[in-house]
Each structure stands twice: as structure tokens, then as C-alpha cells.
Amino acid sequence: MSVRRGGSARSETDAPEILPEQLEVVHEPLDAFSVDEMQLIERLFFAYRDFVHEPDEILARDRFGRSHHRVLHFVNRHPGMSVAELLDILRITKQSLAPALRQLIDKGYIAQEVGKEDRRQRLLYPTRRGRELMLALCEPQSRRMTAALEMLPDGDRETVLKFLLAVVSEQDRDRVRHLTDH
Amino acid sequence: MSVRRGGSARSETDAPEILPEQLEVVHEPLDAFSVDEMQLIERLFFAYRDFVHEPDEILARDRFGRSHHRVLHFVNRHPGMSVAELLDILRITKQSLAPALRQLIDKGYIAQEVGKEDRRQRLLYPTRRGRELMLALCEPQSRRMTAALEMLPDGDRETVLKFLLAVVSEQDRDRVRHLTDH
DNA sequence: TATTTAAGTCAAGATGGCTGACATAAATCG
DNA sequence: CGATTTATGTCAGCCATCTTGACTTAAATA
Numbered sequence: 001m002s003v004r005r006g007g008s009a010r011s012e013t014d015a016p017e018i019l020p021e022q023l024e025v026v027h028e029p030l031d032a033f034s035v036d037e038m039q040l041i042e043r044l045f046f047a048y049r050d051f052v053h054e055p056d057e058i059l060a061r062d063r064f065g066r067s068h069h070r071v072l073h074f075v076n077r078h079p080g081m082s083v084a085e086l087l088d089i090l091r092i093t094k095q096s097l098a099p100a101l102r103q104l105i106d107k108g109y110i111a112q113e114v115g116k117e118d119r120r121q122r123l124l125y126p127t128r129r130g131r132e133l134m135l136a137l138c139e140p141q142s143r144r145m146t147a148a149l150e151m152l153p154d155g156d157r158e159t160v161l162k163f164l165l166a167v168v169s170e171q172d173r174d175r176v177r178h179l180t181d182h
Numbered sequence: 183m184s185v186r187r188g189g190s191a192r193s194e195t196d197a198p199e200i201l202p203e204q205l206e207v208v209h210e211p212l213d214a215f216s217v218d219e220m221q222l223i224e225r226l227f228f229a230y231r232d233f234v235h236e237p238d239e240i241l242a243r244d245r246f247g248r249s250h251h252r253v254l255h256f257v258n259r260h261p262g263m264s265v266a267e268l269l270d271i272l273r274i275t276k277q278s279l280a281p282a283l284r285q286l287i288d289k290g291y292i293a294q295e296v297g298k299e300d301r302r303q304r305l306l307y308p309t310r311r312g313r314e315l316m317l318a319l320c321e322p323q324s325r326r327m328t329a330a331l332e333m334l335p336d337g338d339r340e341t342v343l344k345f346l347l348a349v350v351s352e353q354d355r356d357r358v359r360h361l362t363d364h
Numbered sequence: 365t366a367t368t369t370a371a372g373t374c375a376a377g378a379t380g381g382c383t384g385a386c387a388t389a390a391a392t393c394g
Numbered sequence: 395c396g397a398t399t400t401a402t403g404t405c406a407g408c409c410a411t412c413t414t415g416a417c418t419t420a421a422a423t424a
Contacts, residue, residue, distance in 0.1 A: 023311065029261055042358075044233060076212040113207070119422085148345055149218075163330055163342045166331075166334070274381070280404075367424075383407090393397080
């Protein structure tokens with residue numbers, strides 16, 4: 001029943017043999033896990049997708065992407081961060097960070113200062129321009145959150161905050177709580 | 183106070199002139215928006231980051247990425263979807279979808295059937311193998327959600343579901359509600 | 365002085381998006 | 395019927411973001 005159409009063909013037998021039984025077509029929708037959990041999984045996916053959409057559009061004006069957003073966000077929230085600390089929060093390699101950081105610095109959104117105690121460190125600060133862009137990026141997300149909370153009864157803010165923190169892996173939870181508390 | 187170190191230099195004066203005032207370094211942390219909203223924004227970021235981490239590791243075993251995950255997810259949840267419907271949900275172009283879909287088909291995780299009413303359509307179904315992978319990918323996410331809910335009082339599940347739906351853009355909300363309901 | 369650490373860079377590769385152009389087969393319109 | 399539109403698939407080229415590995419510089423430290 002499998003079909004192929006269009007241009008040229010490709011190898012169908014690449015990898016280790018698969019039992020024919022495994023290739024049987026399944027017509028039933030998945031409902032192994034409880035509907036509750038599935039709903040949560042999918043709604044988190046869609047919520048996050050829309051949550052980052054407006055910032056993405058603003059960033060595109062400077063030909064920036066989500067990587068620039070993350071850097072700008074944490075540098076604004078924690079001015080004076082060292083590069084190592086930033087890498088640790090973002091969980092990327094310094095080679096991945098380099099292009100985004102370079103561009104943010106070259107375009108005047110972020111500035112570096114030599115560390116006072118440790119002169120090897122390059123402490124990261126937003127410029128006024130960087131702070132303004134941060135505010136512009138936060139505005140739609142903040143508006144979205146406010147609107148979402150307004151659709152719920154009072155006191156539910158605390159529930160949502162606790163839930164999101166509980167979704168974070170246990171070993172990161174204290175760290176995230178601390179980062180998002182002040 | 184700006185510093186550069188390492189290899190070669192680069193152009194610093196690319197784009198339209200920037201007022202010197204805009205380049206002033208800001209040392210104060212951002213606190214323009216309410217702490218509440220900021221907390222929600224950041225916790226959603228960290229929650230999502232950890233939420234996708236375990237599936238990513240499982241997918242890497244087949245050299246698959248998050249794009250494969252999304253395809254596999256929706257095909258499993260809505261077997262018999264046309265390619266056009268899938269593109270619409272994922273909000274990507276067919277050229278972007280093509281490689282992931284091709285690999286999933288070639289490796290026997292997804293099968294296509296010719297549409298009965300419209301024979302141009304290629305309806306997408308998981309194979310048994312594809313269903314099994316989907317279950318493996320859902321397991322850690324489902325576990326994470328269950329654990330998160332267990333840390334909250336009864337009845338908060340509904341609150342969280344409503345909140346996540348409210349974060350979705352208004353024009354998509356009915357669609358998402360419908361997609362995540364059954 | 366020798367080693368380690370913080371940061372920056374270069375190179376090569378994988379992935380996952382994009383646009384534009386074109387091919388094929390089936391449906392539909394006139 | 396023939397012409398057009400639609401659903402799908404492909405190719406080519408581009409760009410962004412991430413990876414690993416190797417190397418440099420400057421500063422701290424043993």
C-alpha cells in the first residue's frame with residue numbers, strides 16, 4: 001500500500017532488517033497514556049510555540065534569532081554575569097554562544113567589562129539599547145501571561161508557577177527557583 | 183571599557199549609526215514588568231527545556247531530531263492525516279517536512295496510504311514500530327506531567343490545562359482545544 | 365616558573381528551517 | 395474532452411543554530 005511519487009528513487013533498505021510485523025499499519029489513534037497527560041503534553045507544546053512567536057518577529061528585524069533572545073534575556077535579568085555562567089544557564093557550548101554574543105556586542109546591545117576580582121572574566125551587561133530591545137521582547141510575552149491569568153480565578157497564578165517549576169527536572173529545580181525568584 | 187581578545191578582529195561599524203547614549207552600560211537588573219509575569223515567562227522557558235530533553239535523547243538513537251518527534255506525535259494521535267493537514271499543524275513548509283517524513287517512512291516508522299475519496303492525498307499512519315517509538319517518547323513526558331501534578335493539590339490539573347490553552351494565541355485556541363480534546 | 369582557568373577563535377559537520385522552481389498525478393472546471 | 399487547479403514530492407541553494415575538536419591569549423594560581 002506504500003506509495004512513492006515525484007523525482008528519483010532512494011534506497012529503502014538501509015539499516016538492520018525490520019520484522020515485517022513491525023511494519024504493519026496502525027489505524028487506531030494512540031490512547032495508551034491517560035487523556036489528561038496527553039492534553040498537558042500537547043497544550044504545553046502549543047503554548048510554547050505561540051509564546052515565542054511574537055518575540056521571533058521582533059528579533060527578525062535585526063536578523064536575530066532565538067539564541068540572541070536568550071542571551072539578551074539573561075544578561076538583562078542578571079547584569080554582570082560572566083560568560084561561563086551564561087553558558088551554564090543556556091546549556092550550550094561556547095562555540096554556539098559565540099556568534100550570537102558577537103553580533104549582540106557588535107550591534108551595541110551588549111557590553112563587556114573586565115571582572116574586578118578576576119580580570120580574565122568578561123562580565124556581560126546590556127546597553128541602553130539592549131535594555132530597550134529586551135523590554136520590547138518582554139512586552140508581548142508579558143501581555144500574553146497577564147491575559148492568560150485574567151482568564152483564571154484569583155490565586156491560580158501560584159498554582160501555575162508551582163506546576164511549571166515541578167515540570168523542571170528535579171536536579172535543576174532549586175537553581176531555576178533561585179533564578180526566577182528575585 | 184569594551185574588550186576584545188583572541189584571534190583576528192572584525193568590523194565594528196557595520197550598520198546605521200547608533201547614538202552614543204544608546205551604548206551606555208546598564209548595571210541594574212530589569213524589573214520593568216511585574217515579577218509575576220517575569221517568573222511565568224522564565225519558568226515556562228525552563229519547563230519546556232527540560233520537558234523535551236528526555237525525548238531528544240531517545241530520538242538521537244535513530245539519529246532523529248525534534249522535527250521527527252513532532253511528525254511522529256501527530257501522526258500517532260491522528261492517524262490518517264493528510265500531508266497538508268500535518269503541515270498546517272506544524273506550521274512549516276513541505277520542503278522542511280520532507281526530510282523528516284522521508285526518513286520516518288524509510289526507516290519503517292510511518293506508512294502512507296492513498297486517500298479513498300481523493301486519490302491525490304497520501305494519508306499518514308504510524309506502523310507498529312512507529313507506535314512503539316511514540317510510546318517510548320511519551321513515557322518520560324507523561325511521567326513528568328504526572329509527577330508535576332502530584333506535587334499540587336487535587337483539581338489543579340484543570341487550572342493548568344486552562345492556563346496553557348489561554349497562552350495559545352486566540353485565533354488558534356479553538357483549533358488547539360479541539361486537537362487536544364479527544 | 366609551570367599549570368590551570370576564562371574567554372575567544374577557527375574548522376568541519378549535522379540539523380532544520382527557508383525560498384524558488386519544477387514534476388507528477390488526480391480532481392475539477394469550462 | 396482539454397485546461398486548470400490541487401496535493402504531493404523533489405532538487406538546489408541559502409541561512410541559522412547547534413555540535414566536537416583543536417588552538418590561542420591572558421590572567422590566576424599552585
